[in-house]
Amino acid sequence: HWSKLHAVQMYLPDYDFLLWIDADAVFFDQSRRLEDVFELGTQPDVQMWAQDIWPDYPSVQRHELIDTGVVLFRNSLWTRQFLLEMYHLPSCQDHLNWTEQYCFTMAYREDFLGMRSRMKIMPTPAVNHHLLPHPDQPAGLFILHLAGRPSKARATHFEQVHAGRAAAFRSSEYDAFWRFRRLFAEHSFGGVASLQTCIFGIGARHRAFLDALLFHFPYLGAFTLVRQGAPQLW
16 A cells, blocks of 8 residues: 555656556546546645545544545645655554555644645545446446455456446336435435345345345345245245
8 A cells, every 4th residue: 555655756756647546446437537526727726635534444443534545646846745754754653554544644634744735635425436326327426446345346346337237227127226225325325335234025126126236335245034935036
């Protein structure tokens, strides 16, 4: 994780801006420009852009504030100095075996080098998320980020997205799922990253619901409760 800071320092001087995106993330909506997503034209004094933390473990346990899986850096003297000196921030020295994400939070809290006035923290999911939107609303997600998922599961999910599997969920058989998703969204998806779900029954409509859950909520842990006399197993 710390290697990203070294990589950014190597290449940032050659460009006006540099976007870091983790290897476990991909662009989902390719119709929008970075300039529009990060609103660069309206923030001439901002030097770094990132997103706030979606509740998960261990980020919540560490009380982290900034998701550094996707970060936009402006090439400036301040940015280069910040990246060079943050590694030596005293409050980070006992946690260098963690990720640089934790130290970004420590630096922000301490307003290291005036970071608070130069860092734009955007609300989730303005930049990236792991929850997929409705197929008719591609602008609902800019970057799909599956942090921490096993490599095989992540690759399979990316392949399905790339193959256009989302289009299948326009069918009316998934209406129950979309009603559930709208209601769940009103409650901020429970404020957690990983979901555990009990599904009563495993008939055709239950299968469709679970299918949609597994695709649109990649961190879902699904628990199926079979009722006596369930019409079919699958």
